[in-house]
Amino acid sequence: MKNDSFLKVVSAISIAILGLSLAAQVSFNVPIGSGIPITGQSFAILLIGYFLDWRLSFVSVFIYLILGAIGVPIFAEGKSGVDVITGLSGGYLVGFLPAVVLVSKWEHAKRNDLLHTFLTFLFVTGIILIIGVIRLSLDLGFPRAIAIGLKPFWLGAIVKVLLAIIVIYLYLNYSDKDEQS
Numbered sequence: 001m002k003n004d005s006f007l008k009v010v011s012a013i014s015i016a017i018l019g020l021s022l023a024a025q026v027s028f029n030v031p032i033g034s035g036i037p038i039t040g041q042s043f044a045i046l047l048i049g050y051f052l053d054w055r056l057s058f059v060s061v062f063i064y065l066i067l068g069a070i071g072v073p074i075f076a077e078g079k080s081g082v083d084v085i086t087g088l089s090g091g092y093l094v095g096f097l098p099a100v101v102l103v104s105k106w107e108h109a110k111r112n113d114l115l116h117t118f119l120t121f122l123f124v125t126g127i128i129l130i131i132g133v134i135r136l137s138l139d140l141g142f143p144r145a146i147a148i149g150l151k152p153f154w155l156g157a158i159v160k161v162l163l164a165i166i167v168i169y170l171y172l173n174y175s176d177k178d179e180q181s
Helices: 002-025 041-051 054-069 082-086 090-109 114-140 142-149 154-180
Strands: none
Touching: 002 041, 002 054, 041 054, 041 090, 041 114, 041 154, 054 082, 054 090, 082 090, 090 114, 114 142, 114 154
């Protein structure tokens, strides 16, 4: 039985890392030339946090960051290295850790409430953006960090939250029908 449980944990973490890595490749460059792309990563973070407990969520994202830092090309646009984490987009990457834990803790406490999920997703997406802007402000100053680190991203962030809510809604409806059969 223990091997079965271990296999489930390893599988869940592997799937989360793979999903986050693939979501990173859904990448659009922002026209302001900051070098920080809009990616599908925060969308993946929301889903990882929703479906996994906080420990597995944290471990999955932590391993993802370590793999990217040591050279596995899993960050946006196939990039890797410590310089990505310490660079301009590093704050967003680091922000994934508290965000995924908060989603997981808050959603496991109040499962199946779409309004709660929507508000949680908005809040943690805000955390990712704030941590990203704080990191940018260290190099660029706060006004410039807001201009290149928040303004171009907020609309895409809301779209990703809405897409994640649609996935959760479909999951909940599919699960309900599955249980009724």
